[in-house]
Amino acid sequence: MSMKLMTGKDYVLSLKEYNPDIQVKGKKVKSVADEPLFKPGINAIAVTYELAHQKKHQDIMLATLEDGTKVNRLNALDFSTDDLLKKLEMTRLICKWTGCGQRYLMHDALGALAEITATMDADKNTDYFSVFKDYLLHVQKHDLTCATAVTDAKGDRSKRPHEQADPNLYVHVVEKNQKGIIVRGAKANITGAPYVHEFIVLPTRAMQKEDVDYAVSFAVPVDAPGLKIIAKPAGRPEDTEAPFSSNFGQSTALVIFNDVFIPWDRVFLCGEWEYAGKLAEAFANHHRHSCIGARAGLGDMIIGASALMAEYNGLPHTDVPHIRRSMGELIRITEGFYATGVAASVYGHKTVAGNFVPDSVQSNIGKLMLAEQVYDIFRIAHEISGGIVATAPTPEDIAIPEAGELIDRYLVGKHGVTAEERIKMARFIEDLTASKEGGFYSIISLHGGGSPEAMRMSAVRNYDFESQKEHILHKLACFAKLEGTCKGCETCVNDELCEQECESAIAIEDH
Ligand SMILES: Cc1cc2nc3c(=O)[nH]c(=O)nc-3n(C[C@H](O)[C@H](O)[C@H](O)COP(=O)(O)OP(=O)(O)OC[C@H]3O[C@@H](n4cnc5c(N)ncnc54)[C@H](O)[C@@H]3O)c2cc1C
Structure with missing residues (x-):
């Protein structure tokens, strides 16, 4: 079978083939590929395509199918503990470049769907696994990027889907016919929603018999009629004080399904309420494992920038005991939670579908560790770097010759390091840790893939x-x-x- 391996450019161009209904900052988006407010997000996804073409990264960026064809690992299932390890390394690499490569959510959704559709077929004689396999081929053939929409709007968190005052607060089936189903409701906080090709939709929680209409999973193109996306800008586009997040960032969106038709050949679960929670948990397991790699990539960037800042200040960790201790803490935290990802890979196991899943206790505990410790990473980076992280003068002031000269003179670091270099590094650290984007990284670490309590519950549920x-x-x-x-x-x-x-x-x- 011929498979496409798109380049970053191909991916950006491919977005022009879709015509989704999107609004951002109060305006309707005419062309996603040309929308400056999404550029940092599009750039980040383009990196996932580009890295797959770089020889030195192909061992981890590409997966080999049974017939020998190579596909982007983000679009493939894991078939061994080695694949799980490579997936972990891949997310670390991607996020070290982009902060968040976003596309790994689809890898995690595909892994979960393989396991649970095969489980349902074995238990209930359904035919979902073949639907899933066809979809997987479709994704691989076109080298697609899919957003994964799990989190429902949810309304009153203490109530189940069928108990909500508004029945549309969870995505559900409102009609079934010979051709397919019609779904209504909304998914919130959806990463990358405006600049993907398709959505993979999964249930967000365990369901009861009364929630039967809410037990639904499917895939749908981003521009399906009735689908509306209310998005936030990705990163800090065009912000001159954001060296990183003006280039790389992540949009999230409220995605509304207003009676969207889904043909049966894209439906992976429909009414089997006993499997809704299993699917949500299977996704969470894969995804928390990926989050470990992702946040290790963020940790790598912060360690590099902090080490440089310490050197610029004339206090390299090689010479200064408390800076050495702080650097040691940054390494302990980053490599500490990453090690749980390695353990989750090594202790992974095979499912009834033949694919491998990470050990769920290890992946949940690793995600819990990073969720809580990301705040420590930021604090330590601030302690090492000094107040300039928050107070570096603006580019507009530096551009005025008289002020620029004063800034050059008084904000220098150790001999040989210019004020410009020091300010650049301070801005980079601010961008990642103390800006609006820094806050975003804290919250995505804390809540992305589920709130800390969800991790504790999963770890306790799966612990022997x-x-x-x-x-x-x-x-x-x-x-x-x-x-x-x-x-x-x-x-x-x-x-x-x-x-x-x-x-x-x-x-x-x-x-
Ligand atoms: C940056 C970012 C990107 C994200 N990307 C995606 C994505 O691509 N796809 C996706 O599907 N989701 C995504 N999420 C959503 C993420 O999975 C959720 O934020 C997370 O599951 C928490 O859900 P919530 O935000 O609705 O918070 P809530 O569920 O409202 O949680 C708030 C607090 O209430 C507690 N709580 C919630 N329900 C109960 C209950 N019944 N009983 C007791 N306590 C309760 C929680 O433990 C938590 O402490 C993203 C989130 C962020 C922040």
Whole structure:
């Protein structure tokens, strides 16, 4: 099968083939590809295409299909723990360039859909897996970018979908016919929505029988009739004080489905309410794993910029103990949560669909760590760099010759480092950590992929408490045997294992 590997330019041009209904900052967007307010977001996605053409990155950016064809790894399933590791490295690489490459959400949605559609077919004799596989081929053939729309508008968070005062606060099926389904409702906070080719829509939570109409998953082109996107600008477009986020950023949007038709060959779940939560959780597992790589990429940028700023200030970490300690903290945090991503990959397992999924306890705990520790990363970068991160003079003032000369004279760093270089670095750090965009990175780290409580709940739900409890009961039984108070097998959970435990405990005692 011939597969397309688009370049960044091809991707931007491909957006012209769509005509979505989008508004941003109060105006209707005529051409997404030419909209300056989306440029940083489009640039970021273009990087995901460009990196796939660079020889030195192809081992992690490309995946090989069964017939030997290469596709962008973002559009492929993971078939081994090695694939999971490469996906983690890929998200780190992409986000080290772009802050957030956005496109990895679709990789995570595809992985979840493969597993859950195959599970449903096995359990209920449905035919969703073949629909999914056709869709996967379509995505791979055209090298598409899809946004993943999971988070519903939700309304009153204490109520289930069917209990909401307005039934449209969660996306749901309002009509079914021979050709397909019609859906209504809204998804909120959707990354990259204005400049993707299609949406993959998944349920956001577990459902009950009464929520049957809300148990729905499908794919739909961005310009399907009835689909409206109310978007925010991506990054800080055209802001002269934003060296990073005027180039790379991320738009998010409220996506409204106003009676949108979805043909059956794009429907992955429709009414099987028992599987809605499984699909949401499967996506969350893949996605939290990706978030670990993504935020490690952000950590990498902040470590590099902080090290340079310390040098510009004349206080390199090689010479100054407290700067060394702070740099050590930045590394501990970044590599610490990244290591959970590596563990989640290594302990990943195969699903009924044949694809691999990360270990969910490790991926949830890693995402929880980064969600909370991103604030520490920012604080430490600020401590290392100094107040200039917030106070660097504006480019307009620097441009006035008299003021520019004074700034050059008084804001220099160590001998040989100009004020311009120091200000540039300070602005870069401000942009990533202390600006509107810096706040965005905190909140995407905290809430993107689910709020911290969702991670705690998933980790607790998937943790093997039983084997830990059993182990303690064995230990207590063994101690009893050593003390001569053992009541035999009555206190043992598993006779054979207890026997072994007791023998080894006695051997240790004898030794
Ligand atoms: C920058 C950014 C990008 C994002 N991109 C995407 C995307 O591309 N696709 C997508 O689908 N989603 C996306 N999200 C959404 C993200 O997954 C959600 O923000 C997250 O799941 C939290 O949901 P919420 O924002 O509705 O917050 P809420 O659910 O309102 O959470 C607020 C607080 O209420 C608590 N809470 C919520 N419900 C309950 C309850 N029933 N009982 C007790 N406590 C509760 C939460 O734990 C949290 O502490 C993005 C979010 C951000 C910030």
